[in-house]
Amino acid sequence: MYALYGNFEIMSLLNPNDLHQIFENLDKNGDGLVSLEELNWLLEKTSVKFSLGELESLTGKTRLDFNDFSLFYDSISKQNKSSNEDVEDQGDENHEESDLLNAFKVFDLNGDGFISCEELQNVLSRLELWDASSGRDCRTMIRVYDTNLDGQLDFEEFKNMMFLTIS
Structure with missing residues (x-):
């Protein structure tokens, strides 16, 4: 964030x-x-x-x-x-993966293994990070990281998004 x-x-x-x-x-x-x-x-x-x-x-x-x-x-x-930290050990990587999975589950409201535009907008609104009048479009936000072009993010795409956002 x-x-x-x-x-x-x-x-x-x-x-x-x-x-x-x-x-x-x-x-x-x-x-x-x-x-x-x-x-x-x-x-x-x-x-x-x-x-x-x-x-x-x-x-x-x-x-x-x-x-x-x-x-x-x-x-x-x-x-x-x-x-x-330049190098993470395997324990840190497992912890990081677990943290990312927990974060993914926050956005995957229906538990189907994907983050849809509606789910993304819903969670961002609850966190007061979404303003409908801003002109932002969640479909465009998802499209940036949606490598298989299905219109939603799976866990691997979400992980890639998080790693690219952090670095």
């Missing part, structure tokens, strides 16, 4: 309790939301610089609740882990 680069080695060592405490400390007014200004302050402390416009483009929001903040952190951590 978020493609970020930078030095997040310190942040990647945080456990969920630490993360929650950081969120609460950033939430100056106690409303359960962190503004992009507050998030940007934290990022600058980790030597990462973004404009507020770039952050809004990356997050799709102007304020993050704890779940959004956690997803943002997870994205940063995974990006950092990927960039710092």
Whole structure:
């Protein structure tokens, strides 16, 4: 979801309790939301610089609740882990495959082994990542990774999409 680069080695060592405490400390007014200004302050402390416009483009929001903040952190951590590891051992590959299968199942709402345009749009809408007025077309999104041209993504196509998106 978020493609970020930078030095997040310190942040990647945080456990969920630490993360929650950081969120609460950033939430100056106690409303359960962190503004992009507050998030940007934290990022600058980790030597990462973004404009507020770039952050809004990356997050799709102007304020993050704890779940959004956690997803943002997870994205940063995974990006950092990927960039710092040149070789993965077989155990990591199996774990990665399992994570991808779980992610695939989130999108495969009817459990038929494929992600259709409707399923993709439904999940992205629930995650507030889809705006019908944006002019985006899920068929076009799927077509980019649909190697067998059946109009939907199977697990292998989904994996290829995820690996191309991350790298």
